[in-house]
Amino acid sequence: MAETESEKKMGNVSVHSLYHQGSTRRIALIIGLTLLVIVTAIFSAGIGTVPISPMDTLLAIGHSCAVTLQNFLHTYLPSVAAWYDSIPFTIPAPSNPQAELIVVGFRLPRIFLAILTGISLAVAGAVMQGLLRNPLVSPFTLGLSSAASFGAALAIVLGPGVLVSYFLLSYDMWIVVFAFLFGWLSMLLVYWISRSRGTTQSTLILAGVVIGYLFTAGVMALKYITNNEKLRELMVWLMGGMWGASWSAVLLLIPLVVICFYLLERKAWDLNALSAGDDVAKNLGINVERLRLSCLMIATFAASCCLAFTGIIGFIGLMGPHICRMFIGNDHRYLIPCAGLMGAAILLISDTVARTIMSPVEIPVGIIMYAIGGVFFLFLIMRGRGRGLY
Numbered sequence: 001m002a003e004t005e006s007e008k009k010m011g012n013v014s015v016h017s018l019y020h021q022g023s024t025r026r027i028a029l030i031i032g033l034t035l036l037v038i039v040t041a042i043f044s045a046g047i048g049t050v051p052i053s054p055m056d057t058l059l060a061i062g063h064s065c066a067v068t069l070q071n072f073l074h075t076y077l078p079s080v081a082a083w084y085d086s087i088p089f090t091i092p093a094p095s096n097p098q099a100e101l102i103v104v105g106f107r108l109p110r111i112f113l114a115i116l117t118g119i120s121l122a123v124a125g126a127v128m129q130g131l132l133r134n135p136l137v138s139p140f141t142l143g144l145s146s147a148a149s150f151g152a153a154l155a156i157v158l159g160p161g162v163l164v165s166y167f168l169l170s171y172d173m174w175i176v177v178f179a180f181l182f183g184w185l186s187m188l189l190v191y192w193i194s195r196s197r198g199t200t201q202s203t204l205i206l207a208g209v210v211i212g213y214l215f216t217a218g219v220m221a222l223k224y225i226t227n228n229e230k231l232r233e234l235m236v237w238l239m240g241g242m243w244g245a246s247w248s249a250v251l252l253l254i255p256l257v258v259i260c261f262y263l264l265e266r267k268a269w270d271l272n273a274l275s276a277g278d279d280v281a282k283n284l285g286i287n288v289e290r291l292r293l294s295c296l297m298i299a300t301f302a303a304s305c306c307l308a309f310t311g312i313i314g315f316i317g318l319m320g321p322h323i324c325r326m327f328i329g330n331d332h333r334y335l336i337p338c339a340g341l342m343g344a345a346i347l348l349i350s351d352t353v354a355r356t357i358m359s360p361v362e363i364p365v366g367i368i369m370y371a372i373g374g375v376f377f378l379f380l381i382m383r384g385r386g387r388g389l390y
Helices: 002-046 054-076 078-085 099-132 144-166 172-198 201-225 228-239 247-266 267-275 278-283 286-311 316-328 333-355 365-383
Strands: none
Touching: 002 054, 002 099, 002 333, 002 365, 054 099, 054 365, 078 267, 099 247, 099 267, 099 286, 099 316, 099 333, 144 172, 144 201, 144 228, 144 286, 172 201, 172 286, 201 278, 228 267, 228 365, 247 267, 247 286, 247 316, 267 278, 278 286, 316 333, 316 365, 333 365
């Protein structure tokens, strides 16, 4: 009896140690990806038609932040500003006089937009794949990209003469608003159709495919009836790019993406239970239908917000989760942040290549992503032949 108890104790210790090792490996991967995104962002800010050294890049960012903070304190907190001005330490300006304007004014908003878009698309892909238990599901599988494309195409075809004359928003903002609203509308339609037939993963996927085809037909019709100038503008938007990058867009997206990420991360345990099947999740007290609705809506909201500023960028929602599963498995507590960071790194590197490979000419990042995505899934097919995509 004593021997049996010792064996059990040894078994418990080994299981605990294995769990601890797995958690440590996952946390280390998340930390490593965070450092990768930061380092990539710094080097990306210095790469371009006008090269800037890493030191000047850091000084430009630091000096700009210090000046902005000083102006804020002098405007709103003069008592704190007096103490701040007495601090002897100051961040010097970069040696390159153009560095601050180029880095902070032009490149940093684009970098932040790429990071936020990569996070939102990859997290949305990981959550949707967990909800529907299908590794090929992404925000685009459920008709989101087609609907957002139709919204942007409709705004472009209507043109500034119609939209700006009767409403206060600018023409570019109307493209953003239309893309977001139609992307959100697509998910509402998908859920309404699937609910009429029972909210299961198969009906959700089929409804998404149907909605995607309908909006694709609308985009094709708009292409056919529009003139050449608007057609070119529409095609550029559909290719995807960071042309909508600005500090106003970044400051709008940061709280939206952070809130959506937090809400989805809180659902990680429920997503883990759902991976064992709907019946198991229901027996554990989870309202499966409500879980699917809430997570799909949150993920769609995050993806639509970013795609409205960038255009259509594919494969992030598929590649990010797939790569992370190879290293950490399906535990959504770690998979969601890991996939988000992986998506941010992939999109940031791809956008840097897109704007520098033919400098000063810039190519849409969507072209780079389709090339990378095609090669990646060809690798998955060859690697997983006979044993599935995982």
